[in-house]
Amino acid sequence: MREQHQLRDDSPERSILARLILPEHTVEADPLEELYGLATTAGTQVVDELMQRLSRPNHGTFFGKGKVEELRLMVERHEADVVIFDNDLTPGQIRNLEKAIDAKVIDRTELILDIFAAGARTYEARLAVELAQLEYSLPRLKRMWTHLSRQAMGVGMRGPGEKQLEVDRRLAQKRIHDLKEELAKVERRREQQVQARKEAPTVSLVGYTNAGKSTLMNALTEANVHAADKLFATLDTRTRRWQLPGWGTVLLSDTVGFIRDLPHSLVASFKSTLEETRQAELLLHVADASSPTVFEQISAVYHVLEELEIEAKDTLLVLNKIDAVPNAAALNRVLERYPNAIPVSAKNGIGLVPLIEAVGEALGREFYDLEVDVSPSDGKLLAYLAAKGEVLSRKYGEETVTIHVRMPAGAMGPVHRDAVAIRDLDEQRAAAASGDPVKSALGEVAKDNGDPSSSNVSLELPNVPISDSSTEVA
Incomplete structure (x- = not known):
C-alpha cells in the first residue's frame, strides 16, 4: 500500500493590526509600530492595519x-487568520468580534504572553509564563467540547449537574x-542565592525591550550572550563577572x-526572575535614544520598577x-530633559569610558x-x-588584627556590632586635606564589647543583617 503524506501549511499566520485610540492615549508618530514589532516577533505576517478614534470603546x-x-x-480580502488589537479586550468583546469578522481575535496581553511562552527556556521562566497565561485565561475559558451533557458522577464527586466548563x-x-506555591519556593531560593553572592557588588541592566541591554552587556564584559534586534530577546536573568577598571570584580546582570x-500578572510572575534587580546596588537603566517614543519608554520602565x-x-x-539617532x-532634546544621562553606542563602543567611570563613582x-x-x-x-x-x-x-577593607554599606551591620574599633579612612583623609589635626585624630571609632560609652566618635552605619549561601556565576 502506498504511503500517504499529509501536506502541512508551514506559512506564517496572516495578521491584521488594530488599535482603538482613546482621548487619554499618547499617540506616537506611528501608533502601530510597537504592535508590528510584537506581531512579527510572534511569527505572524502583517498584511494590513486599521485604527479608530472614539471617546470610549x-x-x-x-x-x-x-x-x-x-x-x-x-x-x-487578505484571507487573514488573526486580528491583533493593541488594546486589552473583554472576553465578550473578543467573542462578538470573532463572530462578526469570522477570524481569530487576540488582544495585546495575549500576544505578549504568547511571545513569552515561545521564548521561555528555564524552568523558572516557564513556570512564570504558565501562571500568567492561566490567570489571563481563567475568565476567558471557552467550551472546547460540543457536549454539555450532565455527567454521571461517582462516590465523592459533586453529583449530577456539573458541566465540563466548571x-x-x-x-x-x-x-x-x-x-504559585512552586514559584514561591523558587523565589525564596533565588533570594537566598542573590543575597549570598556578595563577593562583589551587583549592577543590574534594566530597560525597555530592545533597548540594547544584552548588546551593552557584551560590550562591557565580552560575555557573548545572545543579543537580537527584536522584542523580548531576553527572558531569563543572566549574570556575568565584569572587571571594572580601577575597581575590581563587579557582577553585571541582564534582565527581561x-x-x-x-x-x-506577568510582572508578578517574574518577580523571582527579577530578584537580581531587587538586590542590586546599582541599576543601569538602558533607553533607546533613537526611538521617537523614548520619553514614553523611560516612563514605562519606571512604572514597572514602581x-x-x-x-x-x-x-x-x-x-x-x-x-542611530537621526540628528544631534x-x-x-533627550539630554535636556535628562542632563545626567550617559549617551553611548553599545554596538560601536562609543561612550563606554564615561559610563565605566560613572559606574565606579x-x-x-x-x-x-x-x-x-x-x-x-x-x-567569624x-x-x-x-x-x-575587599x-x-x-x-x-x-x-x-587590623584589617584594611572596602565594605559595602549594606554589609556593615555585623562589623559595627562586633569590631573592636572602626576607622573611616575617607574621613581621615578629608580631615587631613583640610588641615584639621583634631578631626584627623578623631577618625577612630573605638568599641569595647558593644559599650557605646567607650566610643569617642559615633560612625553612623546601617545595621543590616546578611544571610549566607552560594550560587554559581558564569
Whole structure:
C-alpha cells in the first residue's frame, strides 16, 4: 500500500493590526509600530492595519459598527487568520468580534504572553509564563467540547449537574495554586542565592525591550550572550563577572525587558526572575535614544520598577543607540530633559569610558574605606570581612588584627556590632586635606564589647543583617 503524506501549511499566520485610540492615549508618530514589532516577533505576517478614534470603546464590539464591518471586509480580502488589537479586550468583546469578522481575535496581553511562552527556556521562566497565561485565561475559558451533557458522577464527586466548563475552571484554579506555591519556593531560593553572592557588588541592566541591554552587556564584559534586534530577546536573568577598571570584580546582570502596559500578572510572575534587580546596588537603566517614543519608554520602565518596589534604587540612565539617532537635535532634546544621562553606542563602543567611570563613582558612594580592628579569636568576623568586603591588607598586633577593607554599606551591620574599633579612612583623609589635626585624630571609632560609652566618635552605619549561601556565576 502506498504511503500517504499529509501536506502541512508551514506559512506564517496572516495578521491584521488594530488599535482603538482613546482621548487619554499618547499617540506616537506611528501608533502601530510597537504592535508590528510584537506581531512579527510572534511569527505572524502583517498584511494590513486599521485604527479608530472614539471617546470610549463600544461595549459589545470595542470598535464602532462601521469599523467592525470594515475590519470584516479587510479580513476577507487578505484571507487573514488573526486580528491583533493593541488594546486589552473583554472576553465578550473578543467573542462578538470573532463572530462578526469570522477570524481569530487576540488582544495585546495575549500576544505578549504568547511571545513569552515561545521564548521561555528555564524552568523558572516557564513556570512564570504558565501562571500568567492561566490567570489571563481563567475568565476567558471557552467550551472546547460540543457536549454539555450532565455527567454521571461517582462516590465523592459533586453529583449530577456539573458541566465540563466548571471542571475546567476547577482544574485551572488548582494548577494556579500549585504554580504559585512552586514559584514561591523558587523565589525564596533565588533570594537566598542573590543575597549570598556578595563577593562583589551587583549592577543590574534594566530597560525597555530592545533597548540594547544584552548588546551593552557584551560590550562591557565580552560575555557573548545572545543579543537580537527584536522584542523580548531576553527572558531569563543572566549574570556575568565584569572587571571594572580601577575597581575590581563587579557582577553585571541582564534582565527581561519591560514594555508599556506590561500585564500585571506577568510582572508578578517574574518577580523571582527579577530578584537580581531587587538586590542590586546599582541599576543601569538602558533607553533607546533613537526611538521617537523614548520619553514614553523611560516612563514605562519606571512604572514597572514602581510595581517591583525598587524605583528608589541608585540608578544611572544610559542613552543607547546614539549612532542611530537621526540628528544631534533629537539627542539634545533627550539630554535636556535628562542632563545626567550617559549617551553611548553599545554596538560601536562609543561612550563606554564615561559610563565605566560613572559606574565606579556610583558604586563608591555605597562603600566605606575602613580600618577595622578585630580580636584574633573572632574568626567569624574575620571570615565575614573577607567574604563581604575587599580586604586590602592585614596587620597583626599583640591584641588585635587590623584589617584594611572596602565594605559595602549594606554589609556593615555585623562589623559595627562586633569590631573592636572602626576607622573611616575617607574621613581621615578629608580631615587631613583640610588641615584639621583634631578631626584627623578623631577618625577612630573605638568599641569595647558593644559599650557605646567607650566610643569617642559615633560612625553612623546601617545595621543590616546578611544571610549566607552560594550560587554559581558564569
